[in-house]
Amino acid sequence: MRIVDDGRVVGDGRALDLRGEPYSPATVRAAVRGEGAALSIDCPTPSRWWEWLAVPGDGTDPLARLTAAARARGHRPPSERALAAAERELRDLTVETVDTASTRRRLADAGTEVERLREEVAAARGRLQSRRETGADTAEAEAALEEATRRLSEAETERVAAEQAHEAAQRRAREARDARERRLRLQDRVANRRREARHALAVAVADEFDTAADAVPGEATLSTDPLGVEGDDVTAALAAIRLAEPRAPVVDATDRFDSAAAAADALDAPVIRL
Known part of the structure; x- marks a missing residue:
């Protein structure tokens, strides 16, 4: 692992102590991912599970760290395919x-207009009949x-169009309601499969986690x-890191170790101490 800041070599080795340097865990984390600007870190490419393990003490849920560590060790829960299908x-x-x-x-509105114009047509027809009689x-x-009849015809056409539009909207509303109900069922299924997966992964590494915590x-x-994980969250995070054996460096700002070298030995991983 080699860290370079604008051409200046900041550190080189498996365990680097950068306390006193103006770097935050977020800056170093980004550099490990290859997203740094001035700061660059030459190290193994982080695995997909590294993000959950990279910074002990950053508030990540302990069970999320544990399941990431289990997956990093190659464990796959029986419900994984069902979970992936439900999520998709x-x-x-x-x-x-x-x-x-x-x-x-x-x-x-269209119905009201049709009724109004029908009355208007009837009145116009009555006036015409009266004039003929006299x-x-x-x-x-x-x-x-003729004008009233024309406007009535147009209004009746609009009412038919409005009926069709409303029927189509009602049909789409029923389909949307069915889709919402299906979404709720899928959300429940995903939540259940996730719980099953998390439990299976935790059981798979329970003994190893206890050993790592010690x-x-x-x-x-x-x-x-x-x-559930009981006790200290930082300890659980450190145990998950030791369990996962990440190749990309861990960004340690916990002050749980006397030195970066001690942290690297305890975690069995490369360490950048801040």
């Missing part, structure tokens, strides 16, 4: 937001009836029924 199905599921209120209002000129009354400072124990 949940990820691919889309739930449409459907507004039936606006289509309902449109339909109601022998008066009917041209204006005929034109008024090798690092502090007290931490693993309970599998009910599942």
